[in-house]
Amino acid sequence: MQHSTDLLPERAFERRIRRIRDLNAEFKSRQRLSSLGGQINYHVQSENDWDLTETVTYNPVSPVFQLAMTFTGNGRQSFPAVFPYIDLRINGITDSNKISYLPGMFGTLGWTDGTTTVLLLGAVRPDPVYFPDPFVQRWTLLLQPNATITYYAKAHAMSSSDGTVQIARV
Amino acid sequence: MGVTSYDFLPENQAQTILQEARQISRERKGSDQRVGGSNLRYFRLDANDGSFVWVGKADQQSPQSPSTGGAFFTITLTATAVQTFLSDVVIDLYTSTDGGATWVPANPPTISYQLERAAPITITPYVSSYLLSLVAPLNTDLAFYAQALSTVPVSIAVTRNL
Numbered sequence: 001m002q003h004s005t006d007l008l009p010e011r012a013f014e015r016r017i018r019r020i021r022d023l024n025a026e027f028k029s030r031q032r033l034s035s036l037g038g039q040i041n042y043h044v045q046s047e048n049d050w051d052l053t054e055t056v057t058y059n060p061v062s063p064v065f066q067l068a069m070t071f072t073g074n075g076r077q078s079f080p081a082v083f084p085y086i087d088l089r090i091n092g093i094t095d096s097n098k099i100s101y102l103p104g105m106f107g108t109l110g111w112t113d114g115t116t117t118v119l120l121l122g123a124v125r126p127d128p129v130y131f132p133d134p135f136v137q138r139w140t141l142l143l144q145p146n147a148t149i150t151y152y153a154k155a156h157a158m159s160s161s162d163g164t165v166q167i168a169r170v
Numbered sequence: 171m172g173v174t175s176y177d178f179l180p181e182n183q184a185q186t187i188l189q190e191a192r193q194i195s196r197e198r199k200g201s202d203q204r205v206g207g208s209n210l211r212y213f214r215l216d217a218n219d220g221s222f223v224w225v226g227k228a229d230q231q232s233p234q235s236p237s238t239g240g241a242f243f244t245i246t247l248t249a250t251a252v253q254t255f256l257s258d259v260v261i262d263l264y265t266s267t268d269g270g271a272t273w274v275p276a277n278p279p280t281i282s283y284q285l286e287r288a289a290p291i292t293i294t295p296y297v298s299s300y301l302l303s304l305v306a307p308l309n310t311d312l313a314f315y316a317q318a319l320s321t322v323p324v325s326i327a328v329t330r331n332l
Contacts, residue, residue, distance in 0.1 A: 014184050021191040041321065043254040043293070081256055085293040099290050101331045106232045107242040107303040109290060124289035141290060156293040158254050 044071065044157040044165050050093070051167045052153040056145065063144050064121065068170045069155045070138045073163040078134035080161035086141060089152040090118050097152075116147045135163075140170070217316040217326040223261075225270065225313040228306040230332050239308035242332040244288065245300040245316060247324040253295040257320035261285060261302065266311040273313060281306040283314075298324075 056065055071082050089097035090111040099120060102110045109120040121142035130138045143151075155167040217223045228239035247257050263283055265276040281304075288299035298320075304312055318326050 014187065017184055017187050017191075021187060041252075041254040041256055043295070083256070083287060083289070085287075085289050085291075087293060088290055101242050101301075103332070104233065106230060106234070106240055107305075107332065109301070120290055123286050139289075158256065158293070158298075160256065 040160070042157075042159050042162045044159055044163050045154065046165065048154070050152045050154050051165075052169065053150065054169060055148065055150045058145060058148045063146065064142055066170050067141045067143065067153060067167060068127070068138060069124070069141075069165060069167045070136065071157045071159065071163055071165050073135040073159075073161045075135055077161035080159050080163075082137050082157050082159040082161075084124055084137075084139045084165075085156040085158070086124060086167065087154040087156060088141075090145075090149055091116065091151075093152050116145070116149060118146075118149060118151075119144045212319050212321060213323050215318045215320075215324060215326055217318065217328065220315070222264070222313040223316045223328045224330065226311075226330075228304060228308060228310045228312055231308055232305075237308055239306055239310065240332075241304045241312065241330060243302040243304075244329045244331055245285075245302055246327045246329070247298045247300075247318050247320060248327070249296050249320070249322045249324045252322040255298070255320055255322045255324070257298045257318060257324065259285065259300045259326075260317050260319075262315040262317075263304065264313045264315075265306070266313070270311055270313075276306070276312065281310065281312070302328075 052067070067086065067088075069084050069086055071084065073080055073082075088099050090099075091097060091113070097111065099109055099111055102108050102112055102117070102119075105119075111118045121144055124139045124141050127138040127140055130136050153167050155165040157163070157165050224241075224243070226241060228241050230240045230242065232238040232240060245259055247259070249255055261283065263276040263281065264273040265281055266273050283305065284301075284303045286301050288301050291299065304314075306312060316326060316328060318324055
C-alpha cells in the first residue's frame with residue numbers, strides 16, 4: 001500500500017487518514033509487537049546475552065559439529081509460523097565475528113580471519129522429527145572449522161506464537 | 171467489502187483506506203480464533219516498481235568448476251512501524267543470450283538459484299534478511315524481479331555481496 005506518489009502535496013489528506021488508521025490499528029492490538037496486517041508476531045529470545053558459548057577443539061578426523069535450536073510454543077497456538085535465527089559469532093562477539101559470504105568461496109557462508117575458517121554446511125534445516133508436534137519445532141546447523149574455535153550463539157525466533165527458545169550442541 | 175476495479179484509482183484511495191480500516195476494525199472486534207487476533211492480511215511489494223531489480227552477469231568464477239559462475243546477494247526487507255513481522259520473498263529469474271536485448275525465463279538445471287532466510291546471521295528489529303545465490307555458466311547474462319510478501323508494509327533493498 002505504499003506508492004511513489006504518496007508524498008505529493010495533494011495526497012496530504014489521504015496520508016492523514018492512513019496515519020489515523022495505522023495508529024488505530026496499533027492501539028487496538030493487545031501486544032507490544034503488533035502489526036498492521038492483523039497478525040501479532042513475537043520476537044522470542046532468552047534473557048541471556050549469549051545462550052551458548054563453547055570452545056571446540058579441532059579434531060582433524062571429524063571436524064564437523066552440529067548446533068540445534070528448539071522453539072517451544074506457549075501452547076496457545078498449534079503449529080505456529082516460526083522462523084528461526086541463530087546469531088552466531090566466531091572467536092569474538094563484534095560485528096566482524098558474524099557469519100557472512102566467504103570471499104572467493106562461491107557463496108559459501110562462514111567466517112574467516114585469513115587463517116581460521118569456519119564453514120557453514122548448508123542452511124539452518126528443520127528437523128522432521130518434530131513435524132508432528134504442534135508446539136515444538138527444531139532446526140539444526142552444521143559447522144566445519146579448520147582450527148580450534150570459540151563460538152557464541154544466541155537463538156531468536158520470529159513467530160506467530162509466544163514461547164521459548166533453546167540452543168545446544170548435539 | 172466489495173472490491174471493484176475502481177478501488178485503486180487515485181481519486182478513490184481515500185475511500186479504499188476507509189473501507190479497509192472498517193474491515194480491520196470489524197475483524198478485530200468479532201474474532202475469537204485460534205490464530206489470535208484478526209484475519210491475517212499480507213502486503214505485497216514489487217521491488218523496483220516491477221522492473222528488474224538487478225541486471226548483470228554470473229561473473230564470480232567457481233573455484234571447483236571454472237566454467238560455472240555465480241552472483242550472490244542479500245535481500246533486505248525493512249518495516250517502519252513493526253519490529254517483528256512475518257515475510258517471504260520470491261524472485262523471478264531471467265536470462266539473455268543476446269546481451270540483454272531480449273530476456274527469457276531462466277530454467278534449471280543450467281541456471282539455478284537458492285533463496286533462503288538469513289537465519290545463521292542475525293536478527294534485527296524492523297528487518298528481515300534473505301540470502302540469494304544465482305548459479306549459471308560463467309558470464310551468463312542474468313536479471314531478476316523480486317517480490318516481497320509481508321504482514322506489514324515494507325521497503326525492499328537488494329545488495330550484491332559477491
